[in-house]
Amino acid sequence: MTRIEHHLSEERRFPPSEEFRAASRLGDPAEYERLYRESIDDPDSFWGRVAGELPWMKPWERVLDWSDAPVARWFVGGQLNASAVCVDQHARGERAQKRAIVWEGEPGDKRTLTYAELHTEVCRFANVLKARGVSRGDRVLLYMPMIPEAAIAMLACARVGAAHSVVFGGFSSQAIRDRVQDAGATAVITSDGGWRRGKVLELKHEVDAALDGIEGVHTVLVVKRVGNDVGWTEGRDVWYHELAEQVSTDCEPEAMDSEDVLFLLYTSGSTGKPKGIQHTTGGYLVGTYLTSRYVFDLREDDVYWCTADVGWITGHSYIVYGPLANGATVVMYEGAPNHPGPDRFWSMVADHRVTVFYTAPTAIRAFMRWGDEHVERHDLSSLRLLGTVGESINPEAWMWYRRKVGGDRCPIVDTWWQTETGAIMLSPLPGVTATKPGCATVPFFGVDAAVVDETGQELGVDEGGYLVVRKPWPSMLRGLWGDPERYRETYWSRFDGLYFAGDGARRDADGYFWVLGRVDDVINVSGHRLSTMEVESSLVSHPAVVEAAVVGRPDELTGQAITAFVTLGPDAPAGDELRKQLVEHVSKEIGKLARPAELRFANALPKTRSGKIMRRLLRDIAAGVETAGDTTTLEDFTVLASLRKYDD
Numbered sequence: 001m002t003r004i005e006h007h008l009s010e011e012r013r014f015p016p017s018e019e020f021r022a023a024s025r026l027g028d029p030a031e032y033e034r035l036y037r038e039s040i041d042d043p044d045s046f047w048g049r050v051a052g053e054l055p056w057m058k059p060w061e062r063v064l065d066w067s068d069a070p071v072a073r074w075f076v077g078g079q080l081n082a083s084a085v086c087v088d089q090h091a092r093g094e095r096a097q098k099r100a101i102v103w104e105g106e107p108g109d110k111r112t113l114t115y116a117e118l119h120t121e122v123c124r125f126a127n128v129l130k131a132r133g134v135s136r137g138d139r140v141l142l143y144m145p146m147i148p149e150a151a152i153a154m155l156a157c158a159r160v161g162a163a164h165s166v167v168f169g170g171f172s173s174q175a176i177r178d179r180v181q182d183a184g185a186t187a188v189i190t191s192d193g194g195w196r197r198g199k200v201l202e203l204k205h206e207v208d209a210a211l212d213g214i215e216g217v218h219t220v221l222v223v224k225r226v227g228n229d230v231g232w233t234e235g236r237d238v239w240y241h242e243l244a245e246q247v248s249t250d251c252e253p254e255a256m257d258s259e260d261v262l263f264l265l266y267t268s269g270s271t272g273k274p275k276g277i278q279h280t281t282g283g284y285l286v287g288t289y290l291t292s293r294y295v296f297d298l299r300e301d302d303v304y305w306c307t308a309d310v311g312w313i314t315g316h317s318y319i320v321y322g323p324l325a326n327g328a329t330v331v332m333y334e335g336a337p338n339h340p341g342p343d344r345f346w347s348m349v350a351d352h353r354v355t356v357f358y359t360a361p362t363a364i365r366a367f368m369r370w371g372d373e374h375v376e377r378h379d380l381s382s383l384r385l386l387g388t389v390g391e392s393i394n395p396e397a398w399m400w401y402r403r404k405v406g407g408d409r410c411p412i413v414d415t416w417w418q419t420e421t422g423a424i425m426l427s428p429l430p431g432v433t434a435t436k437p438g439c440a441t442v443p444f445f446g447v448d449a450a451v452v453d454e455t456g457q458e459l460g461v462d463e464g465g466y467l468v469v470r471k472p473w474p475s476m477l478r479g480l481w482g483d484p485e486r487y488r489e490t491y492w493s494r495f496d497g498l499y500f501a502g503d504g505a506r507r508d509a510d511g512y513f514w515v516l517g518r519v520d521d522v523i524n525v526s527g528h529r530l531s532t533m534e535v536e537s538s539l540v541s542h543p544a545v546v547e548a549a550v551v552g553r554p555d556e557l558t559g560q561a562i563t564a565f566v567t568l569g570p571d572a573p574a575g576d577e578l579r580k581q582l583v584e585h586v587s588k589e590i591g592k593l594a595r596p597a598e599l600r601f602a603n604a605l606p607k608t609r610s611g612k613i614m615r616r617l618l619r620d621i622a623a624g625v626e627t628a629g630d631t632t633t634l635e636d637f638t639v640l641a642s643l644r645k646y647d648d
């Protein structure tokens with residue numbers, strides 16, 4: 001018996017308003033049903049039609065070749081270039097003067113690039129790369145602040161046929177070094193620095209430390225952003241602006257094979273050492289194009305803002321490739337959400353009249369903690385659609401987002417996907433799917449998702465098990481860089497012929513998927529397998545709590561006992577009284593067996609730099625053992641130390 005139990009039931013439902021439905025790209029449930037069926041029953045016809053909406057340089061001969069499973073080949077024989085898909089087609093057409101990127105720096109400086117201007121800048125950047133000898137088949141590592149040049153550099157790499165490997169600008173030099181070596185990168189693109197919470201992130205300095213003593217990188221291209229002093233290695237280091245003056249702004253895009261590598265990207269490291277995920281060109285673009293179009297319901301006049309960093313898959317797929325392939329106007333912001341004040345995001349939404357807003361549960365919980373007044377001060381009436389990604393969102397955080405940010409008017413798309421999947425896999429389609437707080441709802445077109453038991457048999461209604469995908473999809477990863485065996489082993493060996501990447505889920509009577517967190521995090525109390533997600537959600541539903549993480553620690557009697565780490569809202573008093581109340585609250589909501597044996601108040605929880613709670617580290621703390629495993633992706637080491645010091 002290895003089912004994950006399910007105890008919380010959520011009765012709230014939010015169908016799209018008539019107004020939203022009528023104006024949306026897809027508002028007819030019958031039409032949705034027909035398209036979904038076609039995407040599953042006749043994927044060649046469905047995906048062939050979608051791919052036909054992109055500009056190819058040479059048409060494909062075959063939509064899918066799955067003969068070498070689990071390595072898929074999509075749009076076999078076709079040729080295209082990602083920068084031409086995202087920029088040229090718009091710059092040469094009616095969108096030439098449309099805003100492509102609307103950027104704000106943390107200090108408040110602003111820049112706007114139309115599609116025509118973006119085209120010029122991408123070509124210029126590509127010619128600089130060529131001038132430095134970067135060419136087709138190379139790998140280029142990017143370590144950039146969130147400035148337009150980050151997106152421009154990605155597109156420029158794509159234009160010359162080099163694969164980019166973006167490393168989040170908050171990572172240390174060790175992470176850069178590991179990734180340079182793993183990918184065999186020959187050039188690095190960085191910046192003198194970037195602004196974060198009023199301070200300069202010394203990016204060039206980290207790159208210098210990373211490359212110290214290793215061979216192979218012939219060029220470090222430095223974009224000037226903050227104007228600070230930087231170290232310089234003659235011959236290797238070059239200022240971007242100096243070379244940019246010398247090159248032309250004409251640059252023909254390379255004709256890339258559909259299956260040529262577009263980029264490598266390492267996972268966020270919630271469960272262990274990050275894996276180098278490999279994505280190719282054609283299928284990835286088709287997948288991100290279509291999901292952006294339907295999940296975000298993109299319309300010509302939308303101002304779309306995804307708050308992720310380009311260093312994560314969300315930034316790749318939903319700041320750069322997906323929205324730009326659709327010719328959308330994309331807002332990009334450099335800095336922290338609470339600089340200069342906790343209302344920075346909301347003042348930007350109001351200033352830019354943002355219509356579609358996509359962020360992470362960790363950010364939403366931070367906004368809740370900072371207080372409603374910061375949201376309420378601003379006019380957010382331009383918003384029409386909200387989204388979340390990265391972790392399960394607790395129903396109470398979802399409700400807060402809906403009420404306070406969305407004015408009870410905007411649908412919320414809770415999107416489940418992974419670095420590996422490339423594009424959104426489960427999500428409401430906002431014009432047709434009735435949403436439920438905390439639920440990622442239904443599979444996207446072409447996604448054949450299921451919940452199975454340990455033998456791979458599909459489970460029944462509300463039975464919790466393993467979330468798998470049964471058919472290949474265009475934007476799926478093609479492998480782990482340099483390690484085909486580990487690819488098979490990691491994703492395809494647990495169940496014969498099924499893709500499984502670690503998450504548990506259940507499916508309710510409406511066929512909706514509820515992601516229950518990672519199966520490795522499941523807690524086993526006296527033979528009951530409990531999802532961390534449900535216990536955490538019940539804690540967060542108490543008015544005093546804004547964030548909670550629960551883990552199992554070894555227990556002689558029950559196998560495992562629950563330890564809960566809880567972060568409180570601004571006015572809640574920590575203490576034994578509240579502790580008792582919270583334990584009772586869980587007991588009432590879920591049952592006695594889910595009662596935390598131990599409940600600790602914490603000022604902060606250990607998170608990855610993308611903001612996800614790292615339960616594996618909390619497990620070690622709860623068990624009182626040294627932290628084992630990779631901590632290079634941890635956001636803040638002092639959090640671990642202060643959690644360990646805790647005793648009362």
Ligand code: ATP
Nearest residue numbers: 267268269270271390391392415416417418419515
């Ligand atoms: P690693 O694979 O190194 O442990 P990671 O899984 O956190 O890191 P990502 O690819 O960034 O790396 O994250 C994907 C994971 O994030 C999913 O497998 C899932 O656990 C979680 N996730 C993403 N979106 C959602 C969502 N909407 N609901 C629930 N979980 C989500």
Ligand code: MG
Nearest residue numbers: 267418501502
């Ligand atoms: Mg993962």
